Amino acid sequence: MLLVTATDLEMQALTAACVPARLPEQRLVCGVGPAEAAFRLGLFLAAAGASGQLPDCVLNIGIAGAYLHPGLPAPAVLDCCLATSEVLGDLGKCQHGRLLPLQSGCHDFFPLDAALGSRIRSRLEEAGFPVETGPFVTVSCASGDRDRADLLLARYPDALCENMEGAALALAAAHFGLPFAELRCVSNVVDEPERQHWCLQAACARCGEVAALLFEEKHTWIP
Numbered sequence: 214m215l216l217v218t219a220t221d222l223e224m225q226a227l228t229a230a231c232v233p234a235r236l237p238e239q240r241l242v243c244g245v246g247p248a249e250a251a252f253r254l255g256l257f258l259a260a261a262g263a264s265g266q267l268p269d270c271v272l273n274i275g276i277a278g279a280y281l282h283p284g285l286p287a288p289a290v291l292d293c294c295l296a297t298s299e300v301l302g303d304l305g306k307c308q309h310g311r312l313l314p315l316q317s318g319c320h321d322f323f324p325l326d327a328a329l330g331s332r333i334r335s336r337l338e339e340a341g342f343p344v345e346t347g348p349f350v351t352v353s354c355a356s357g358d359r360d361r362a363d364l365l366l367a368r369y370p371d372a373l374c375e376n377m378e379g380a381a382l383a384l385a386a387a388h389f390g391l392p393f394a395e396l397r398c399v400s401n402v403v404d405e406p407e408r409q410h411w412c413l414q415a416a417c418a419r420c421g422e423v424a425a426l427l428f429e430e431k432h433t434w435i436p
């Protein structure tokens with residue numbers, strides 16, 4: 214298994230919370246945003262494949278922003294969410310206050326590996342750790358106000374949370390035929406514009422708790 218985070222902060226939280234020998238040996242900090250994430254994971258997997266060390270799957274753990282659905286329950290800050298699918302959410306055209314797909318089409322939607330996802334979910338639930346499951350959206354431009362969040366929600370009404378790397382990592386993993394799973398702990402509500410109001414440290418620490426549960430014993434849940 215290859216463990217991927219976007220930032221050093223997230224990776225440090227995972228390594229601090231886990232017994233080092235139990236963490237996957239292959240680890241990558243892919244950088245923030247879809248371009249860096251796809252490029253760095255692609256490069257890593259190409260090099261790993263060339264040296265006969267292609268991992269059997271890729272797991273991304275990190276922080277995310279929760280979408281608020283008017284009148285419906287939504288993930289709260291520090292909740293843990295597991296992706297069922299990923300989409301490059303702002304790839305398309307923005308016109309007349311709507312986010313529209315390109316007429317020519319593009320590879321923007323990625324159903325994630327259901328078997329790997331369900332093993333992760335079972336492992337966490339068996340440890341008494343609640344997980345919310347649903348579609349995630351990856352953006353190049355983080356939603357900083359209600360209008361931007363509404364634009365994305367109008368196109369992805371079932372979306373649980375927003376991040377900046379997941380779909381790009383799913384794309385790169387799919388290119389190498391690898392199952393991909395993504396777990397994110399909520400650091401903020403998406404329309405909170407001020408990053409100083411995000412629960413960054415606490416959400417990273419929650420990512421560490423999740424990783425400690427996943428990598429607690431011999432990884433029997435890993436394919």
Ligand SMILES: O=C(O)c1cccc(C(=O)CC[C@H]2O[C@@H](n3cnc4c(=O)[nH]cnc43)[C@H](O)[C@@H]2O)c1
Binds near residue numbers: 401
């Ligand atoms: O410097 C800023 O003003 C700033 C504003 C918004 C986001 C950032 C980041 O550096 C995001 C980094 C990281 O966090 C993930 N994340 C967490 N919450 C959200 C969100 O609400 N929307 C999008 N991404 C989010 C993301 O995956 C990045 O890796 C800086």
